[in-house]
Amino acid sequence: MAKLYVNEKKKTGHINPELYGHFAEHLGRCIYEGGYVGENSEIPNTNGMRNDVVAALKEMEIPVLRWPGGCFADEYHWKDGIGPKESRKKMINTHWGGVVEDNSFGTHEFFELCEQLGCKTYVNGNVGSGTVQEMSEWVEYMTLEGISPMADLRKQNGREKPWKVDYFGVGNENWGCGGNMTPEYYGNLYRRYQTYVRNYNSDAPIRKICGGANVADYFWTEEVLNTCFSHNPPGFHGFMDGLSLHYYVHPEGWETKGSATEFDEKVWYKTLAKAIYMEELIERHGAIMDQYDPEKAVGMIVDEWGTWFSVEPGTNPGFLYQQNTMRDALVAGVSLNIFNKHCDRVKMANIAQMVNVLQSVILTEGPKMVLTPTYHVFRMYRNHQDADLVESFIEGVKKIGEEEEYAVPNLHESVSVAKDGSVTLTLSNLSVSEDIEVEAAFAELEPASVTAGILTNDMHACNTFENPEHVKEEPFTAYEITGKGLKFIIPTCSIISFSVK
Structure with missing residues (x-):
């Protein structure tokens, strides 16, 4: 995790x-x-x-x-x-x-x-x-x-x-x-x-x-x-x-x-x-x-x-x-x-x-x-x-990739706080082979309202004029609120955006 x-x-x-x-x-x-x-x-x-x-x-x-x-x-x-x-x-x-x-x-x-x-x-x-x-x-x-x-x-x-x-x-x-x-x-x-x-x-x-x-x-x-x-x-x-x-x-x-x-x-x-x-x-x-x-x-x-x-x-x-x-x-x-x-x-x-x-x-x-x-x-x-950037870091990041020279972290994030106090958390899973279990913990915030969207598909997936909505943002609801944090699994090849209040 x-x-x-x-x-x-x-x-x-x-x-x-x-x-x-x-x-x-x-x-x-x-x-x-x-x-x-x-x-x-x-x-x-x-x-x-x-x-x-x-x-x-x-x-x-x-x-x-x-x-x-x-x-x-x-x-x-x-x-x-x-x-x-x-x-x-x-x-x-x-x-x-x-x-x-x-x-x-x-x-x-x-x-x-x-x-x-x-x-x-x-x-x-x-x-x-x-x-x-x-x-x-x-x-x-x-x-x-x-x-x-x-x-x-x-x-x-x-x-x-x-x-x-x-x-x-x-x-x-x-x-x-x-x-x-x-x-x-x-x-x-x-x-x-x-x-x-x-x-x-x-x-x-x-x-x-x-x-x-x-x-x-x-x-x-x-x-x-x-x-x-x-x-x-x-x-x-x-x-x-x-x-x-x-x-x-x-x-x-x-x-x-x-x-x-x-x-x-x-x-x-x-x-x-x-x-x-x-x-x-x-x-x-x-x-x-x-x-x-x-x-x-x-x-x-x-x-x-x-x-x-x-x-x-x-x-x-x-x-x-x-x-x-x-x-x-x-x-x-x-x-x-x-x-x-x-x-x-x-x-x-x-x-x-x-x-x-x-x-x-x-x-x-x-x-x-x-x-x-x-x-x-x-x-x-x-x-x-x-919004204002706030401090964030991930513990347990793995380096992935077939060549050491081009190894990348499996997770990549940034977090900000808007004027209304809502927290925006964007997280990417760069792996094409491993879903990752994530536990997010806030310093003081106890999530009461959470909305999230996910963009995920096969790594080659694209939108065409024949199939224009093959890749699009979908609601993400597979998370658990845990006191001062969230638990969820981020699928391979995906980006999730959370808005937390």
């Missing part, structure tokens, strides 16, 4: 809702056919946004959406995506599939989508191929209330009031597709470009995100921060609010990646081990950040994460369309637990991507829509949003 100890009285951090954020790039069918179908589509929509997709994301309580990229952001020129749609410039999406980008989804459409979702906005600016003036004018266009050329242009295009930009990324992956820069060079560009990301509304400041490292490139983190905060640096506030980190799980390596649906137990555990590697990345990059920012004023922003497998057979390789199984669900479960447990440093995370791309929460095909296993994990975890 494993024993889960929860000290609900010891709060160790606050879980920003933005840890459950999402990412939508002009890539494949993420935006076009995914979230946006246009006002004239036969698919039910509101101002071009798919009603079914919007409703599902609202049910999941999406907190923030990042756009327009990704690699696409550093070739995106925002003025191409405003004004009458028939006169917007067309271009080739050179990064993703070589297809025509007609710019029918632009700035106005992005804010329309976020307004329908009721979520915060994260706009990524173009440093790689754009100018300081272009970025400055975009911020002015979006956020200036008064009289100016860009504010006047926005009004001419039908939007009288400015929008609220909650987060603004100054470039993306500038070590790679965003310009192949050195960290020192990018650090100096960040200092320059962010100067002109002005806060026109002091009541709604823009939080600025600096482009951080790829995976374990600790040199990038060190050199960017050293460059940014040397030579009489300004204070953190208003200069840098976040530093990004990108990490994707490739169980078979970057070149081959491996199938999303065809894998054995060895690859199952290897995948989960690579997902858990996220914790080491956060701790080591965080240690470097601590040298410059011991007060943790600058948040770590994991704005691209998730599984990246080979595309589904017969699909455009540049569209990055992949299926989503219980393996993806477990990757999501442990990743979100890790973000929760490091919420003192990690302030936002954005899974890649929202619809039809990589580890998406939704798949669409014409008028059909499927909620993936990953979607159900996000929905099950939604009560962690804006």
